[in-house]
Amino acid sequence: MSCEDQTPDARETRWSAHMRAALGGDRRAYAELLSAIADRVRAYARARVHRAGAGAEEVEDIVQDVLVAVHTKRDTWEPTRPFGPWVDAIIRYKTVDALRRLGRRQTIVSDTLERVAETVTAPLPTRMAELPADMQRHLSVLPRRERSVVTALGIEGMSIAGCAEQFGISEGAVRVAFHRGLARLASGADGDGPPAGRRSARPAG
Amino acid sequence: MRTDDLIRRLAADLPAGTPAAGRPRLGLGRTAAMALVLTVPLSALIYGLRADLGAGEAFGVVFWAATAAAAVWAASRLARPEPAPLVALIGPLAALLCAVGLMAWLGRGEGVTVFRADHVAHCAEIIGLLSLPPFLWLSVVMRRGAPASPRAAGATIGLIAGAIAALAYTLNCPIGDALAALSAHTVSVLLVSALGAVVGPSVFSW
Numbered sequence: 026m027s028c029e030d031q032t033p034d035a036r037e038t039r040w041s042a043h044m045r046a047a048l049g050g051d052r053r054a055y056a057e058l059l060s061a062i063a064d065r066v067r068a069y070a071r072a073r074v075h076r077a078g079a080g081a082e083e084v085e086d087i088v089q090d091v092l093v094a095v096h097t098k099r100d101t102w103e104p105t106r107p108f109g110p111w112v113d114a115i116i117r118y119k120t121v122d123a124l125r126r127l128g129r130r131q132t133i134v135s136d137t138l139e140r141v142a143e144t145v146t147a148p149l150p151t152r153m154a155e156l157p158a159d160m161q162r163h164l165s166v167l168p169r170r171e172r173s174v175v176t177a178l179g180i181e182g183m184s185i186a187g188c189a190e191q192f193g194i195s196e197g198a199v200r201v202a203f204h205r206g207l208a209r210l211a212s213g214a215d216g217d218g219p220p221a222g223r224r225s226a227r228p229a230g
Numbered sequence: 231m232r233t234d235d236l237i238r239r240l241a242a243d244l245p246a247g248t249p250a251a252g253r254p255r256l257g258l259g260r261t262a263a264m265a266l267v268l269t270v271p272l273s274a275l276i277y278g279l280r281a282d283l284g285a286g287e288a289f290g291v292v293f294w295a296a297t298a299a300a301a302v303w304a305a306s307r308l309a310r311p312e313p314a315p316l317v318a319l320i321g322p323l324a325a326l327l328c329a330v331g332l333m334a335w336l337g338r339g340e341g342v343t344v345f346r347a348d349h350v351a352h353c354a355e356i357i358g359l360l361s362l363p364p365f366l367w368l369s370v371v372m373r374r375g376a377p378a379s380p381r382a383a384g385a386t387i388g389l390i391a392g393a394i395a396a397l398a399y400t401l402n403c404p405i406g407d408a409l410a411a412l413s414a415h416t417v418s419v420l421l422v423s424a425l426g427a428v429v430g431p432s433v434f435s436w
Contacts, residue, residue, distance in 0.1 A: 050244065050245065050246040052241040052242065053241075055240070055244050056238065056240075059237045059240060060237055063237065085233060089233055089236050092233070092236055092237065094376070096240045096243070098311070100374070101256070101309065101374075101375050103255075103310075106312075110313075111311060111312055114311035114313065115376065117378075118376075118378050122435075
């Protein structure tokens with residue numbers, strides 16, 4: 026059934042007659058009516074859905090929502106009343122509902138993207154207290170000098186020269202403390218957790 | 231699923247049907263009447279009947295019957311998806327609020343304290359409980375409808391259920407002064423209606 030070439034009055038008469046026939050069990054009239062309603066929904070929803078940033082798939086979802094609603098709520102149409110305002114109200118209700126859901130979905134997506142962006146652009150931790158708990162636990166088994174050097178070089182990104190100046194030791198001593206610290210961490214990571222037994226194996230400093 | 235396939239399935243799902251003219255209405259009025267017929271004896275059974283029923287109680291019964299009838303009309307209108315006239319949305323509630331104002335004014339003129347907190351608390355509890363079965367029953371019927379405004383539909387269903395409960399409880403309420411009783415019942419019914427407005431969007435969306 027084509028609806029574009031009809032005046033509103035002619036369409037009303039035709040659609041009402043089809044709906045009455047459908048309620049009486051005429052499946053062919055019903056299928057024709059549903060096809061015409063689908064065309065009308067597409068025309069109504071397309072611009073609104075595109076304005077909301079969605080595409081043809083969402084338009085078709087709305088079309089199907091409306092058709093199911095027309096089918097399940099067909100008893101709320103009173104045959105003595107015009108059919109056009111009834112079906113238009115269903116189209117409006119379902120479109121608004123879909124746009125609301127679409128808005129919520131886009132909010133969720135943009136919130137997630139925002140959180141990811143915040144995580145990616147967040148500055149790296151620069152102090153021992155800002156590190157994750159498990160990293161702090163592993164570092165705590167190192168002797169104080171090795172822990173300070175590993176934290177300064179490996180986490181804070183300090184240069185060897187800057188590190189030597191800060192701790193008042195030679196650059197060679199910084200390299201040695203760094204490599205020993207890494208080796209100790211690696212040997213701890215091979216076993217079950219940090220090598221707790223070694224915590225007091227060597228005097229700090 | 232493709233839309234053409236959906237249309238074929240929906241058409242195939244169409245029952246043989248009955249002639250359009252003979253189709254049954256939603257039946258909110260019939261359900262409200264049946265709920266009233268059941269709630270009055272239920273209230274009498276639980277709370278008893280006042281021995282001294284008089285003109286004040288008769289006025290209360292008529293008042294609540296009229297409120298329930300107006301709310302049934304509004305609910306029948308709101309159950310259809312077409313935009314409801316403004317009077318269906320706010321008419322019954324506005325009339326009830328006017329009645330509250332009138333009662334306050336009359337009460338002041340006669341030296342009666344209306345809207346006493348203890349009266350309201352007592353009646354709200356009983357009317358709330360008595361309105362629950364009609365509210366649930368009417369909600370089942372309203373869910374078969376397609377209200378474009380689920381919140382207004384909820385408020386109106388609450389108003390019908392509250393008015394039925396208030397009518398039933400008017401025949402028992404121990405508050406001596408009819409005006410004080412009516413005012414306490416009115417606040418209780420408005421509370422039930424407000425509750426309906428709160429749950430409306432979750433219950434009546436479709």
